[in-house]
Amino acid sequence: MGIDTPLYVILGAGVVGLTTALELKTRFPASEVIVVAKHLPGDRSVEYTSPWAGANWLSMATDNGVQEEWDAVTFKKFERLSRQSPECGIRRMDIRAIFDSPIENAGILSQGTGKIWYEKLVGGLCEVPTHELPQGSNFGYDLSTFMINVQSYLPWLQVQVLKAGIDLRRAKFDDINRLFESFPTAKAFFNCTGLGSYSLKGVEDHNVYPTKVHHQLLSLLSHMTLGGPTILYYYRRLYPETDTYVFDIQGQILLVETPSKPLEKMYFRSPKRVASDTTYVFPRFPHGGVVLGGCRLDGVWDGNIDLDFAEDIKRRCCALCPDLGKPEDLKVLYHAVGLRPSRKGGPRIEKQFYGNRMVVHNYGAAGAGYQASWGMAKYAVDLIIQTSHL
Numbered sequence: 001m002g003i004d005t006p007l008y009v010i011l012g013a014g015v016v017g018l019t020t021a022l023e024l025k026t027r028f029p030a031s032e033v034i035v036v037a038k039h040l041p042g043d044r045s046v047e048y049t050s051p052w053a054g055a056n057w058l059s060m061a062t063d064n065g066v067q068e069e070w071d072a073v074t075f076k077k078f079e080r081l082s083r084q085s086p087e088c089g090i091r092r093m094d095i096r097a098i099f100d101s102p103i104e105n106a107g108i109l110s111q112g113t114g115k116i117w118y119e120k121l122v123g124g125l126c127e128v129p130t131h132e133l134p135q136g137s138n139f140g141y142d143l144s145t146f147m148i149n150v151q152s153y154l155p156w157l158q159v160q161v162l163k164a165g166i167d168l169r170r171a172k173f174d175d176i177n178r179l180f181e182s183f184p185t186a187k188a189f190f191n192c193t194g195l196g197s198y199s200l201k202g203v204e205d206h207n208v209y210p211t212k213v214h215h216q217l218l219s220l221l222s223h224m225t226l227g228g229p230t231i232l233y234y235y236r237r238l239y240p241e242t243d244t245y246v247f248d249i250q251g252q253i254l255l256v257e258t259p260s261k262p263l264e265k266m267y268f269r270s271p272k273r274v275a276s277d278t279t280y281v282f283p284r285f286p287h288g289g290v291v292l293g294g295c296r297l298d299g300v301w302d303g304n305i306d307l308d309f310a311e312d313i314k315r316r317c318c319a320l321c322p323d324l325g326k327p328e329d330l331k332v333l334y335h336a337v338g339l340r341p342s343r344k345g346g347p348r349i350e351k352q353f354y355g356n357r358m359v360v361h362n363y364g365a366a367g368a369g370y371q372a373s374w375g376m377a378k379y380a381v382d383l384i385i386q387t388s389h390l
C-alpha cells in the first residue's frame with residue numbers, strides 16, 4: 001500500500017468486527033483495512049460471543065427508528081447472500097413464533113405505530129390457528145426468515161475478509177491508546193469489542209443497568225479472565241447497594257444430532273420477545289445438527305454448563321417441536337454457554353475523538369449481533385463519511 005493509502009483499524013473479529021471490515025473495504029476499496037483481535041473465528045471462549053449464537057433473524061427492535069433499519073438492511077443482505085452464496089450458511093427458513101403474553105405485552109409492537117414493523121419485509125405473517133397453540137400460550141405467527149449457521153457463517157466471513165485483502169492480526173489491547181500507538185498513521189479506528197468494551201481502558205463503558213441480578217451471574221463475571229474483576233470493581237463502586245449487570249443475557253444451548261427426518265422449520269416460544277425463559281429450536285439445515293435453547297437468569301449457575309438446566313431445555317424443546325422426538329432419545333453433540341453483549345440504551349454506534357484520533361464504536365448488539373450486523377456496519381461506516389476526517 002502506498003504512503004497515501006488511508007488505513008482503518010478494526011478492533012474485534014466477531015460478527016460485528018468482520019462485517020464492519022467488509023463494509024468498509026467495499027465502500028473504500030483503495031483503503032487499507034486491518035482487523036486486530038484477541039479471538040478469531042475458530043476460537044471458543046466465553047469472552048467471544050459470536051461462535052455461540054443460535055442463530056436466526058427474528059427482529060427484537062421496536063424503536064421505530066435506527067434499530068429497525070439495521071435489521072431491515074441485514075434481512076435484505078441475508079436474502080442476497082442466501083441466493084448468491086449458499087455456502088455461507090444462511091438459509092431461508094420458516095419459523096413458528098409463540099408468545100405466552102398478550103400481544104400488547106409481548107415486546108413486538110413498534111413504538112408509535114403499534115404494529116409489527118417487519119410484516120411486509122418478511123412477506124407476511126400468518127397467525128397460528130388457536131387449536132395449534134400450545135397450552136398456556138396466547139398467540140403465535142408463522143413467517144419466513146433466515147437461519148444462520150454460525151459455524152459456517154463466521155469462517156465464511158473470515159474468508160471474505162481475507163479475499164478482500166483485509167489483514168487479520170491476533171493481538172490483545174488493554175488500552176485503546178496502545179492501539180493508537182501501534183497504528184500511528186491510521187485515519188480511523190472501529191471499536192467492535194463486544195463485551196471487551198467493559199474493560200478496554202479509554203472506553204470502559206459502565207453504562208450498566210441498575211437492575212436486580214442474580215448473584216450467580218456476578219460470580220460468573222468474576223470468573224471471566226477478560227474484564228470480570230474490573231467489572232465487579234466498577235459495579236460495586238457505582239452501585240454499592242444494588243445488584244447490577246451489563247452482560248445480559250447468558251444463553252445456554254445444546255447442539256443435538258439432526259433427526260432422521262431433518263426439521264425444515266425453526267420454533268420459538270417465550271413470554272415476550274426478549275425474556276429469560278425462552279425456548280428455541282434452530283435446525284442447522286440439512287445435517288448440521290439442531291440448536292436447542294434457552295436462556296435464564298435465575299437458578300444456580302455459573303460459567304459452567306448446568307446439566308439439569310440442559311434437561312429442562314430438552315424437555316421444553318421437544319414439547320414445542322414434537323418432530324424432535326423424545327427428550328431422552330436426543331443425541332447431544334455438545335453443551336455451550338454464551339454471553340450476549342447487552343448495553344443499557346441499546347447498541348453504541350457513535351464516533352468519539354481522542355485528541356485527533358477518531359474511533360467509531362460499534363458494540364452492544366445484545367441478542368441481535370447477527371440479525372443487525374450489516375445495518376450496524378453500514379451505520380458505523382456512514383459515520384466516518386460524515387466526517388471531514390477522510
Ligand code: FAD
Nearest residue numbers: 012013014038039049050056173194196251338369370371
Ligand atoms: P464478539 O463475538 O464477542 O467479538 C468481540 C471481538 O472483540 C472478539 O474478536 C474479541 O477477541 C475482541 N476483543 C474484545 N476485547 C478485546 C481487546 N481488549 N483486545 C483485542 N481484542 C478484543 N444474535 C442474533 O442476531 N440472532 C440470534 O439468533 C442470536 N442467538 C444467540 C444465542 C446465544 C446463546 C447467544 C450467546 C447469542 C446470540 N446472539 C444472536 C447474539 C450474537 O451472538 C451477538 O450479538 C454477537 O455475536 C456479538 O458479536 P460481537 O462481534 O459484538 O462480539
